[in-house]
Amino acid sequence: MSGETPAYHHGDLPTALRAATAELIAERGPTGFSLREVARRAGVSHAAPAHHFGDSRGLLTSVATEGFVQLNIAFAEAVEGLTDPVERLNACGKAYVSTAVNYPGHFGVMCADEIINNDEPEFVEASVGAYLHLLGIMADIRDALNPELDIEAAATMTWSAVHGLATLAPGLDSVAEKTDTKTAPLHDLIDQFTGMMISGFAAR
């Protein structure tokens, strides 16, 4: 009555399972994921998840999709009110890394093609949507700064840069400790990063 879903025995088991999965992966990484442990944390039997997601790949795919949906929301919020494409690119770069850091469990499976069904329609829609958002910004940058810009190459490089940063971010402090060096704040790195990318895209 109150919600959209009929609220059967559990209430909203799919959501609870996704949350437990993200929590578990955030703790132990994708290899530490266990379907039975997730079921345990959600308070149901070990075979319950299968009725909603088929197998473990289905559940992980659902979590990855949720992550991309969240990324799209973060992108939309980040560019709100910004008209300058350069500012929008910078804002999206920060939104990407922020999402990765704030949702480590989701981020851990979003680009893990070996363990998810990356041809599932909902996943394709969400992930392609995020890429197209970036591509759109690149097109605006091309129109504003450099008509000869290869926007697809530029988008790939930008995605790689922020993705690499988001991936290595958790281990940066550890490296700094071992090499007796220091790490710049993540926020500053992204500013420098996007600044350099923009200069590179503009000057051609």
Added chain:
Amino acid sequence: MSGETPAYHHGDLPTALRAATAELIAERGPTGFSLREVARRAGVSHAAPAHHFGDSRGLLTSVATEGFVQLNIAFAEAVEGLTDPVERLNACGKAYVSTAVNYPGHFGVMCADEIINNDEPEFVEASVGAYLHLLGIMADIRDALNPELDIEAAATMTWSAVHGLATLAPGLDSVAEKTDTKTAPLHDLIDQFTGMMISGFAAR
């Protein structure tokens, strides 16, 4: 007599196990790794690996270490005969991505902190060595182009950029297909990438 190792029952089981592990991870990703499957491929019983590596983390750590050793070799070969630090950075960027693409099994565990013992001395030596190599090039770039360059931030960004590219490289074609776009050759992307980074590092 002939080799360094005495060549017991198997010959050189540790090497065979590392090779089988890299092969398996290249096929199925880190989550598809199985100690028993590795033992099977090496033609030994399921408990044999434990005598050389303790547990599965030990074996994976050994593979990751081997990957960083290989990366250091690739770095050394890449910069051979090059005096210009800018050329050396470009060469190392290509060497990094080439190593990742040519040794996907190793690359899959090199930065997977959750499944390896990243404080094991041999691993630390090999991984820190690679980072210090990059840091050394950055110091040369600073001396040659821009005395105010923050070489640690620059090294972190460069590593992130090529790491992101290496990570996403296998999936780029898939994305291009879904979005009906095209992908530039990996080699060209690295050239553009390092070119932009250098411009950014120099102009400040």
Added chain:
DNA sequence: GAGAACAGGTTGACAGTGTCAAGATGTGTC
């Protein structure tokens, strides 16, 4: 050279895992 010490590898057991089939229980419909 005989026997001890030991590295290298096997076998068997245990708890934990993913998945499947079957059954139980609640929910809605006619």
Added chain:
DNA sequence: GACACATCTTGACACTGTCAACCTGTTCTC
């Protein structure tokens, strides 16, 4: 009230990592 169905449980199976015990060949010592 009876049927259909979605939701979840129970039990089973083969597989996994790890541990202890055992076997076998090599090397060292006296």
